[in-house]
Amino acid sequence: MSNKITANSRNVYLVGNPNSGKTSLFNAITGERHRVGNWPGVTVQKIEGITETANGRLIVNDLPGTYSLTPATPEEEIVLKTLDEAATGIIINVVDIANFERNLFLTTQLVELGVNPVVSLNCFDSFTRAGGSIDLQKFSAFTGTTPFPTVARRGEGVSSMIEHLSRPESIAVECCNNMLVLPDLWKKAAEDVLACQGLKWASATPVQRYNALRELISLKPLESDIKIQEIRRQLAAQLSQGREKPVKVIDLACELASDRYRRIEKLIAACATIPGKSIPPWQEKLDTVLTHRFLGLPIFALMMAWVFWTTFSIGEIPMGWMESLVEMAGDFVKANMQEGLLQELLADGIISGVGGVLVFIPNILILFFWIAILEDSGYMSRAAFIMDRMMNSIGLHGRAFIPMIMGLGCNVPAVLATRIIDNRFQRLLTMLLIPLVTCAARLPVLVLLCGTFFPENPSTWMFSLFFVNLLVLIFLGHMTSFLFKSVENSPFLLEMPPYRLPTAASVWHMLYEKAMHFVEKAGTVIMAGAIVIWVLSVFPREVPLSFDYEAELAALKSQTVTAETTEQIAALTHKRDIEQMEGRYMARIGKLMHPVMAPLGFSWRETVSLIPGFLAKESVVSTLTVLYLPYDEDLGKGMSKTGMNKLSAFVFMLFTLLYIPCIATLGVVWRESGSTKFTALSLVVYFVIAYLVSFAALKIGEALQASNGTAAEAVTIILAGIFAGWYLLRTLLNTFVGRQCNSCAGCSSCPSKSSDCQG
Amino acid sequence: MVRTTYSLADLPEGSTGTIRDIDALSPTARRLLDMGFVPGTPIKAIKRAPMGDPTTYEIRGYLVGLRRTESALIDVEIKPDVK
Numbered sequence: 001m002s003n004k005i006t007a008n009s010r011n012v013y014l015v016g017n018p019n020s021g022k023t024s025l026f027n028a029i030t031g032e033r034h035r036v037g038n039w040p041g042v043t044v045q046k047i048e049g050i051t052e053t054a055n056g057r058l059i060v061n062d063l064p065g066t067y068s069l070t071p072a073t074p075e076e077e078i079v080l081k082t083l084d085e086a087a088t089g090i091i092i093n094v095v096d097i098a099n100f101e102r103n104l105f106l107t108t109q110l111v112e113l114g115v116n117p118v119v120s121l122n123c124f125d126s127f128t129r130a131g132g133s134i135d136l137q138k139f140s141a142f143t144g145t146t147p148f149p150t151v152a153r154r155g156e157g158v159s160s161m162i163e164h165l166s167r168p169e170s171i172a173v174e175c176c177n178n179m180l181v182l183p184d185l186w187k188k189a190a191e192d193v194l195a196c197q198g199l200k201w202a203s204a205t206p207v208q209r210y211n212a213l214r215e216l217i218s219l220k221p222l223e224s225d226i227k228i229q230e231i232r233r234q235l236a237a238q239l240s241q242g243r244e245k246p247v248k249v250i251d252l253a254c255e256l257a258s259d260r261y262r263r264i265e266k267l268i269a270a271c272a273t274i275p276g277k278s279i280p281p282w283q284e285k286l287d288t289v290l291t292h293r294f295l296g297l298p299i300f301a302l303m304m305a306w307v308f309w310t311t312f313s314i315g316e317i318p319m320g321w322m323e324s325l326v327e328m329a330g331d332f333v334k335a336n337m338q339e340g341l342l343q344e345l346l347a348d349g350i351i352s353g354v355g356g357v358l359v360f361i362p363n364i365l366i367l368f369f370w371i372a373i374l375e376d377s378g379y380m381s382r383a384a385f386i387m388d389r390m391m392n393s394i395g396l397h398g399r400a401f402i403p404m405i406m407g408l409g410c411n412v413p414a415v416l417a418t419r420i421i422d423n424r425f426q427r428l429l430t431m432l433l434i435p436l437v438t439c440a441a442r443l444p445v446l447v448l449l450c451g452t453f454f455p456e457n458p459s460t461w462m463f464s465l466f467f468v469n470l471l472v473l474i475f476l477g478h479m480t481s482f483l484f485k486s487v488e489n490s491p492f493l494l495e496m497p498p499y500r501l502p503t504a505a506s507v508w509h510m511l512y513e514k515a516m517h518f519v520e521k522a523g524t525v526i527m528a529g530a531i532v533i534w535v536l537s538v539f540p541r542e543v544p545l546s547f548d549y550e551a552e553l554a555a556l557k558s559q560t561v562t563a564e565t566t567e568q569i570a571a572l573t574h575k576r577d578i579e580q581m582e583g584r585y586m587a588r589i590g591k592l593m594h595p596v597m598a599p600l601g602f603s604w605r606e607t608v609s610l611i612p613g614f615l616a617k618e619s620v621v622s623t624l625t626v627l628y629l630p631y632d633e634d635l636g637k638g639m640s641k642t643g644m645n646k647l648s649a650f651v652f653m654l655f656t657l658l659y660i661p662c663i664a665t666l667g668v669v670w671r672e673s674g675s676t677k678f679t680a681l682s683l684v685v686y687f688v689i690a691y692l693v694s695f696a697a698l699k700i701g702e703a704l705q706a707s708n709g710t711a712a713e714a715v716t717i718i719l720a721g722i723f724a725g726w727y728l729l730r731t732l733l734n735t736f737v738g739r740q741c742n743s744c745a746g747c748s749s750c751p752s753k754s755s756d757c758q759g
Numbered sequence: 760m761v762r763t764t765y766s767l768a769d770l771p772e773g774s775t776g777t778i779r780d781i782d783a784l785s786p787t788a789r790r791l792l793d794m795g796f797v798p799g800t801p802i803k804a805i806k807r808a809p810m811g812d813p814t815t816y817e818i819r820g821y822l823v824g825l826r827r828t829e830s831a832l833i834d835v836e837i838k839p840d841v842k
Binding site: 100102250261 | 790808813821
């Protein structure tokens with residue numbers, strides 16, 4: 001990677017289990033000087049921080065959290081890929097000592113491969129408080145590592161660790177009795193594998209050694225070399241000696257893992273006293289209440305309601321201030337600058353663009369304040385635990401519930417909140433689905449349009465729109481998780497960390513990082529998009545007009561003012577405005593696109609209005625109003641005069657609801673996913689879905705209207721309706737009552753194999 | 760005869776078993792092994808989620824939630840004296 005090790009700069013790599021306090025330690029070491037980028041080749045976030053010491057600079061890399069070097073997700077693969085490079089620098093292995101055995105597994109793997117990490121024995125306070133103790137000297141001697149007790153959340157023990165890291169000579173540890181190294185049998189077998197590749201254990205890199213071990217325990221033995229198969233057989237035979245049950249080749253993985261845990265147990269017995277009961281009784285009591293069969297859901301619902309209300313209702317107050325501030329800035333520019341393109345660009349393009357970004361900040365800050373608290377306290381995992389069954393029914397992780405529900409307020413913070421999902425595939429799937437959640441900004445559009453077209457019963461129609469929307473959401477979730485089932489095979493493991501009091505420092509870090517990140521990354525995209533839309537809507541400046549309006553207007557204005565002339569002036573101005581609008585690039589693009597949209601029964605005016613809708617959905621209505629002015633003051637009447645009927649209006653609303661997320665959402669998705677391909681693909685998916693659904697709705701509606709007629713059509717419609725209803729009901733039933741899991745193909749492969757398997 | 764071997768997915772809430780076997784052919788099982796689900800380890804089913812899935816288990820001093828698809832890969836043994 002880019003950082004070369006110079007005399008006074010060294011690379012430090014943090015590895016450790018998820019929830020081991022790795023990120024807290026990283027923050028404690030580096031403060032706020034972070035550089036966020038991507039790991040080469042994959043779109044996993046790479047976080048780098050720098051700290052200065054008396055002896056030079058430390059460049060600290062925060063590697064993704066993992067339980068084991070054997071990767072289960074693209075994130076975890078990074079750890080293995082970076083291992084060789086990291087071995088040339090310093091590796092800090094963060095070990096949650098309150099959860100000693102499992103955390104030492106990774107340490108064992110590192111030591112086996114000849115890497116001697118600096119071990120941060122984190123959460124040391126709760127360990128000693130519970131009555132645990134450890135002999136650090138023995139630990140160091142038995143593992144060949146340098147241990148440091150730390151409490152990363154409060155920054156305790158970090159300074160002496162930094163001091164140690166910066167001293168160049170103190171890294172190597174003399175070790176005579178390492179209890180974690182590979183047993184001879186295994187080492188011999190790994191050496192044999194390396195020999196097949198012309199390598200030697202002593203000179204091989206850690207990754208080469210890892211690969212040799214992996215060959216031994218590989219899942220697909222038939223694919224590997226015949227020589228390696230022989231080595232595996234021998235190893236299994238040797239391990240079988242003196243046992244009742246012979247070890248099968250396929251069980252070697254299990255043997256190795258068991259052996260590692262045996263070594264870990266021996267090590268702990270030799271140097272530490274583990275508190276007898278690691279989970280305090282009050283935590284168990286709290287768990288009983290918070291995940292209670294009947295109380296768990298209502299408590300969670302209350303918390304969500306609180307988070308939602310504060311985020312979007314309290315958030316509205318500072319949002320109002322921001323909006324008026326932006327407005328004031330715009331007015332100021334308009335008042336103090338010469339009229340012209342530059343003034344317009346500044347006031348309508350840039351300032352409103354900045355405003356469009358800043359307006360999200362209060363929501364994001366409040367939402368992430370609560371997320372930081374929920375996450376830090378350990379409740380987030382419990383919430384995921386409660387909601388998992390329901391979210392799993394549309395292929396999502398339990399943690400996806402919070403982002404999805406926040407989507408009802410605004411999609412932008414919702415997409416940011418997907419950060420709480422650690423699995424990348426799950427995160428992308430949630431990001432794909434969030435824009436289909438009807439956000440608060442889409443409501444006024446629906447209310448207005450439904451009120452316009454269906455004045456007698458707007459709520460019924462709005463409800464049916466929501467219903468279709470929900471169907472699409474569930475269907476897309478099902479489809480994607482079905483299609484990508486083979487790709488996505490990382491296990492579902494939901495660790496329940498102990499309850500803790502959140503610290504101000506970690507909440508502050510979360511808020512600071514979120515806000516900065518949003519402004520820096522997504523903000524620029526959103527602003528650029530806003531300016532592009534603005535340019536499209538005001539250029540070309542001069543539109544050839546069919547009629548010299550200015551002269552006529554001037555003539556009218558010079559006459560004496562009567563009711564008649566005022567009316568004429570107003571009418572002429574309208575006409576001129578519309579002609580100008582039609583001449584702008586935006587309308588031209590709309591007209592160009594129109595042939596594609598025509599099958600849905602739209603006129604070109606609807607197509608044109610969809611383009612500003614990209615900036616903000618409410619612009620659809622205002623654009624339509626302007627475009628229909630020549631026909632009627634009232635939008636609904638104007639539309640019906642030009643051939644739009646209730647059906648095409650309904651189809652149009654459906655399309656507006658589904659077709660594309662607003663530019664702010666899109667910008668955030670782009671930045672958060674880190675993938676242009678994903679963003680572009682999701683746009684195509686939304687558009688195609690919107691098109692197909694609208695088209696189907698149009699056809700069904702047409703059939704309904706035309707017929708009173710042919711039985712076949714009526715039957716088709718009724719069947720479609722019943723099918724949709726059944727689909728929804730089945731999903732809901734499965735969620736709340738059914739014990740049938742979605743993950744098995746049928747009864748024969750159903751893991752429970754019990755009588756209640758319904759296929 | 761009293762049944763002593765269960766799939767972990769069927770281990771009743773509140774009871775403790777000992778891991779006997781784990782499906783060696785599944786990649787998921789590999790990860791579970793790395794997390795300490797090795798044969799001979801005691802494991803306790805703590806609680807099922809309100810909707811019946813997942814279930815939290817206590818193993819090696821920590822709590823972890825597994826869905827049925829994962830827990831079904833593991834066989835546990837309940838010894839009468841452990842219970």
